[in-house]
Each structure stands twice: as C-alpha cells, then as structure tokens.
Amino acid sequence: MNKVYLLIGGNMGNRQENLQKAIALIRQRIGEVQQASSIYETAAWGKTDQPSFLNQALLLYTAMEPLPLLKEILAVELQMGRERIEKNGPRTIDIDIIFYNDAIIDEPGLIVPHPAMAQRRFVLTPMAELSPQLLHPVLKRTMQQLLEECTDPLPVHTFN
Template sequence: MGTNTGVYLSLGTNQGNRKENLNKALARIAQDIGKVTKLSSIYSTKPWGKKDQDDFLNQVILIETTFDPTNLLDKILNIERDLGRVREEKWGPRIIDIDVLFYGDVVINIPELTIPHPAIAERKFILIPLDEISPEYVHPLLNKKVRTLLDECSDPLDVQLVEML
C-alpha cells in the first residue's frame, strides 16, 4: 500500500430507504476504503438519462485512501454488491451507486475505469455537492475550478437541498 491519496466519490440512491442507503455506504467506505474527511449535504435530483424512475438522493465525499485506483474500484464494487446493487440497465434505478470522481490529480482511461469521471462537468447533481465541499478544486483535465464548472454547466435538472450537513 502506498501513501494516502485524496479521492472524491459521488454517492447516489433511488431505491428503498435512500437515506439509510447513503449511511450504510458511508459506513462501509470508512471501514473498507479509508477515512472520510469531507461530506457534502444531501441533495435530491430528478433521474438523469432514464426519466421513468424515482428521484435520487446524492452526496459527494472526500476520502483518504492508500488503495491504488483499480483496487479502489474493486472495493467500491464489493460495497455496491453487498448493499444490494444489481446492474440491470444503464442509468436505471439503483439501491446505491458509488462513482470515483477524482483520484488526486491522476488521469486514468482504461476500459473498466475512467478518472476523472467523464461526466462531472455535465451533471449538477455532482457539481453542486462537490462545489459545497471543494469549490477551488481544479479538474486535472479541464483545468477549471469546480465553481467555474458549476457556473458553466447547462444541466437543466433541478437539484434540491434535502439535508444540510
């Protein structure tokens, strides 16, 4: 294992007890992956991509981990599976979704993992909670601060604050 790296993760859920799903995911991330150092508020968002499903609760967190990106992905997939995630359709309903947004300044593009997450700049449900905890963070490929990406984002979906942390 290497040194600690700051990793931003996005959590999303739209099935079952959504708040409980987020809490369970947070507990497992802290237990299995690394220390949670920042936590955004929780936001409610209309579904993106596939509209005929329930609204999502979304949250962005910053963690410190010693796992390299591919081992991190394995840990995340295990947590999703353990919490009941079944991948049936793209953008479909899910009990939990954990995406790696940024892994330090690392840029990775392999079939199973793209970092930074390719859709960050297009999704307010990622940018709004990310802006809450790290507005000055600079996207390593776009070379723009999170705050600037949010200001420039044309995503029409409404993102509502549910629970301020």
C-alpha cells in the same frame, strides 16, 4: 495516502439510510471519510421514469491504488444489493470515483476524472460545496466554475 472524491447516490429503498450505510462501509473497507457534502435530491438523469435520487459527495483518504479501489467500491455496491440491470436504471446505491489525487486515468472499466461530471449538475453541486476551488485536471476549471457553466436543466435541491 491518496486523496479521493467519490459521489454516492441512489433512488431505491430508504435512500438516506442507504447513503449512511454506504459511508459506513466505505470507512470500513476503503478509508476514512474526511468530509461529506450536504445531501441533494434530483430527478433521475438519463432514464427519467424512476424515483428521484439522493446524492452526496465525499472526500476521503485511502492507501488503495485506483483499480483495487474500484474493485472495493463494486464490492460495497454489491454488498448493499446493487444490481446492474439497465443503464441509468434505478439502484440502491451507486458509487463513482470523481477524482483520484489529480490523476488522469483511462483504464478498461475506470476513467478518472469521471468523464461526464462537467455536464451533470447533480455531481457538480455537491462537489462545489465540498471543494469549490478544486481544479479539474483535464478541463482546468474549478468545481465552482464548472457548476456556473453547467447547462444541465435538472434542478438540484438540498434534501432535508
């Protein structure tokens, strides 16, 4: 089985319900979710004239290889009404592969570890909660170290 970390998030509709629905679909279609971080709220990153996002990190195990996993993730997003209209635009759900085992993958359409994660507090905060000692295979820093070194000014708050 492959150990996978995902980040799920969204800022349209009932955001918390959308996260719950995404987790249910991931369980059905991809693999059993072993752990989930708290839910965090943050202002939109990149394109700021939109509602705040809710984000959550997940640890799951799957038999899927990376590219079939990505295909299934995109199918879950589509099933939940995701429309890719503008880069960094609003969305019902966004599911990113953060880590796949300790693999370094650079394929068309799939780069793992997620290339921008070390610059994004909204990724690092839930990842550091879930697995603070997890080592980034490229940067050779733990999630906790990356979070402490992160210069992203956007605040991240636990969502009640």
